[in-house]
Structures are given as structure tokens and as C-alpha cells.
Amino acid sequence: MSTQTANTTVRAYAAKEQGQTPEPWQYQPRQPRPDDVSIEVLYCGVCHTDIHFVENDWGMTNYPVVPGHEIIGRVTAVGEQVTQFKAGDMVGVGCLVDSCRTCSSCDNGLEQYCSQGVWTYNGVDRHDGKLTYGGYSESMIVSDRFVVHLPDQLDPAAAAPLLCAGITTYSPLRYVGVKPGDKVGVVGMGGLGHMGIKFAKAMGAEITLFTRSAGKIEEGKRNGATHVVVSSDADQMQRAAGTLNYILDTVPVEHDLNPYLSCLAVEGKYLLVGQLTPLNPPIEALPMILGRRAIMGSAIGGMPETQEMLNFCAEHGISCDIEMLDIRNIGEAYERMKRSDVRYRFVIDLATLKGDGQA
């Protein structure tokens, strides 16, 4: 069936109030529009952002919140204006489901920088003003512009986190033009960091992983790092000083950037994708000035680049290292993520939602 059908209730997992572990919930989806793609969700990665929204860490959560923005599914129907997708196609949806489509960012395929962007969950639909609900759900309806094709070569479950953790690290590395011979540092080896290592390596760079834990040295090398620097070891940090063309910092909590900045070579660029809070302690200006060094922020990626990233993964055999999750264990997964106890991403098998006794 490739025509849109009337909606029935959608089963999902939602946190209904601050800090509540997501639990079974149902909602009435919107009527499909002519540009919409209806998707049966098969897999959904669990991002730290999900926890931040469930716990209202950023003070902007509207409840109930259905988290999930690393989504792989199968198309069940498409609207009459949709030409690039058909029922049966395997597709992905990431952090965004809409944008203004008229600003210069949208014109340039940089929908993530549109000031009217609509997040996949906890966003507000531009047409009906209702909250958007994410991928902890059996199905979704998404405008075709914000849907990407999943290449056949990619494992659907392992590809889910590419829609956030993947594109978040791919985009800045691509933007600055990482190329063979470049020396790239990666700070942190979680969901984002381990993807950053894989991408930079596939782009031909030599990777230096910075980690707080000496226990991650072997693991870092297995993931593709040539050098692993334990950041608490002053001698190791000193030896890395001034050596790197780029540093991708994936650490999601407040930390001191200055020791890492000192590892940039002249004209090096520091790519900040994880920390959303102010850069405290203050950044030292002198090393930036006496070396034309830069700090750049970057958020996920635009839709054309998200498709490019998936194609790149298919070409280079890259996917995320995941642990499959029964959605009924989402609370335990959140607790383990808070302890960094996952290698490297939980991915919900949505079959477990359908089998959990609801409806």
C-alpha cells in the first residue's frame, strides 16, 4: 500500500512528567499531508539528549515527551507529492522533521541552522501547532524532505545512531575538509566519539584519542586510534602539544578545553559538538592568537549531508557499535548511560514495543 490511510492510535513510550521513566502511552497522529512519508519504526537509538529531555535538564521539555531521534524504519505509505520514496523503502529520520524551507540556511541544505527548525520530538508542528513525538514509537509521519534513504549495505539497527551520533561527528569533519595525512584528535569515546574516530580514519586521518581512562587505551586502538593520550597524564599531554590539525570534542558535560586546545598545531581547528554549557574555565586567548587557531561549533547536519553520510558509511563499511535494547528496559538503559556503561549506543528494537502487551 503506498497511499496514505486514515490514522489509528499510535503506541509509543513517553515520559509524562519530569524525570519519569518513559512508559507505554498512546497518541493520535496527525493526518498525513501530501508531502508526508508514513514510516513503521523498526529501530531507534538512545541518545543522551533523550535523558536530558525526560529530566527537563534544559528547562524546555513539554510533557508528555516521546524521545528518540535516531530512527530507522520502513515506509508504509507516501503522500501524493512524494516522488523519492515508496512503500517498502528502508529510511532514516534524524533530529529534525521540519524547517522554514525559505531562509538561506534551508536554501543551502543546512536545515539544522534554520531558526524555525522543528525537532523530531518536543518540537512544535508548523502546521497544527501540536507537539512532535519521536522514535520510541511504532510509527511516525514525516515530511519527505526530512527522510533519508538507508543504503542496502547498512545493517538497519546499527545504522540508527548514525542519524544523530553519526551525522554530528561526520558534518564538522567534512566541513573542515579532513583529508589523508591530517592529524585528528578525538576527545571522548562514547556514542559520538567512537563514530568520530571511524569517520576521521575513513577520511584518511591519523587519529589521537584523548580519554580520561587508561583502561580505554586498547579499546581506542581497536576502534582506529593510532595514539591514545590519557588526558590526566601531563607528560602525555605535553608530548601531544601542537601536533593536531583538528580536534573533535564530543564530551557532553562542562570540561576544560584549554589542555586540548594546546594540542592544536598552527591553524588548527577545535570542533565542538558535545558541550552545550558555557566554556568554563575561560578559553585562553593567547594560544588562539599566536597560531591562528579556531574553535568552531557544529550541530548535526543538513538533510543532503545526512544522506551523504549514510552513503559514506555504506561505501566505507562504517556503522555504530550498538547494544540492542528491549524498550521495556529503557529505565535501566538510562541508568547505564549515566555511568557511561554502554559500548556505544543502545538501540531500541521496536518489535519489543509491539510485543509488550499494549493494545
Added chain:
Amino acid sequence: MSTQTANTTVRAYAAKEQGQTPEPWQYQPRQPRPDDVSIEVLYCGVCHTDIHFVENDWGMTNYPVVPGHEIIGRVTAVGEQVTQFKAGDMVGVGCLVDSCRTCSSCDNGLEQYCSQGVWTYNGVDRHDGKLTYGGYSESMIVSDRFVVHLPDQLDPAAAAPLLCAGITTYSPLRYVGVKPGDKVGVVGMGGLGHMGIKFAKAMGAEITLFTRSAGKIEEGKRNGATHVVVSSDADQMQRAAGTLNYILDTVPVEHDLNPYLSCLAVEGKYLLVGQLTPLNPPIEALPMILGRRAIMGSAIGGMPETQEMLNFCAEHGISCDIEMLDIRNIGEAYERMKRSDVRYRFVIDLATLKGDGQA
């Protein structure tokens, strides 16, 4: 005479101890080397850095210090290996008089980022280990690589500050590729800021000046700014939000960058050339991430780019606005500079040194 001659004592102005106003002093110059250019100093701009060194604000001054790194002079003799200069040529010398000449920065004409760079004053000569002395002096001996040609079209006195204030603002604007139609903000309108306005305008940009003083609005427009934003006016700052492709921040003291950063458009770049102290209060990460915005440091410019900058000035009729200074009044000039009471650069007429009763 174009052959090097034995040295006689050089008359200069030096601060002999911390905070002492520079006063007459003499020193024995080094013997010229085969790559050296001997220069009669005619004009020397007075940079804030001179005051910082005289007062040992950065804790690294070796006394006596002969300040001055915005130098215009006439060649009196050249060494046997010198092919690009001859006696009688009008030349400039900036902040650097030597570097390692073998690192990748030197190979790329980015001598200012060489870790072995030798500052024009208070540096240490790589050959004889002696202190270098700057342009508050009747003559200098400088290796030809660090000497530039003064185009005939430029007024020698007004060109002196181009060697520091000029290149410091030209280099980052050129590096990021300012082009017609770009919107460029300039923070501060002193020696650096007023040059930044002129350069960005000559590159075709539309200029927004940020100033703390409503009294500078007309002056800013005379200098080439299309818009002048009084930074203490929240409404004006709000209207500027998200509008600028680049911001050149020339303020030399600690200040909050965040209000200016919010004026950058998506993918905007913040060019930091003035503040050497840590970026306190802390930089907000979120606006950087949600707009791929960057902060980049930049220091003066390399020797090829310094020549390019002077040629650009000649082509576009650009020079520094200056106030001529009798070197005997250097103390008063320093006091006025501390009050920002100069439009926009003092330039010492070294004829006043020769006429001051020494020798």
C-alpha cells in the same frame, strides 16, 4: 653608499627599568651580516604593546627596552647577499625581525606563527643572543626577509602603523576571504579598529561598528561604517543579532564577547586580534553549535602578506590616521593613549631624536 660599514653608536629612546618613560640612551649595534639591510629610521608608530613592555605588564620585559615595531625608514646599506633592496629604498619593518626559516609556518610565509620568531624589540637575536632593539631609534639593522618595500604612493609617516595595526587587521580579514556584499562588524575604533573598517570596506563589505561611546557615531560613519551600534544599548544590539558574517574584535582588554557573538549570522566567524587574556566571562557554547559559528585568533601577518597589505593600501588609497609626535613627548603620548585620547595612532618623527641634544 650601499655597502655595509662599521658600526657607530646608535641613539635611541629606552626604558631602563619597569615603568620608566623611555629616555635618551645609546647602544652599540651588531655587525651587519650578509643578508642585512641597514635602515635609517624615519617614522615609528606607537603601539599599546610598547606601553605593555615598558611597564612589564606581561612579566617578560628585559631592560633596557627600546620599543617600536611600526617602522618606516630609508635603506642606507645592504649586505652582499641582499638582492631586493638597495640604498635609498623606502622600507618598512614590523613586529618580527627573524624566525627559524625552516618550519612549516616559515615555509608558508607565516613567520608570525613560527615558534622561534624573534620580536623586533625585547627579542633575542638568534645569532649572538643579544636583545633586539626597536624603532625608537635612529637606525636599525634587519635581515632582508623581514623588510618590506614601501610603495611610492603611501605617505611614509602615515604608513608606519600599517606595519602592526594595519597587518593585524588586514590578515584575518583576508584569511577568511571578506568579499563584496559581506557584512563585517568591527568592535572598537582605536588604532586597529579604524584600520579594520578601512580594510573591510575596501574589500567590499558593509561595516557595522560597535562602540561603547555614542559620541563616536559620526566619527565611525566618517571612517566608513554604514551602521554604528552603541554596544550598551540593548535595543540596538538586539537589532544587530544574527546579521554579520564576520566580526573583527580589536578591543585590547578583557571584555564579554557573548553579546557580539550573538550578532554573528549562521556560519559567522569571530576574529579575535586584541584581547590576549582569557575569554572571561565564559563563551556561550550553544550559539556556536546552533549556527556553526567560530572564534578564530590571529596575530599580525607573515612577510609576504605584509608586503601584499602595503600594496593593497597603495592601490586603495588607505593609510592610518595619525598624530605626529616629538619623541621627547613620548611620556605624554603614553598617558593620552591610556585615555584613548588619540586619533588613532601617534607616529614618532625620528628627526626629533636627532635634534634633541644628544651625541
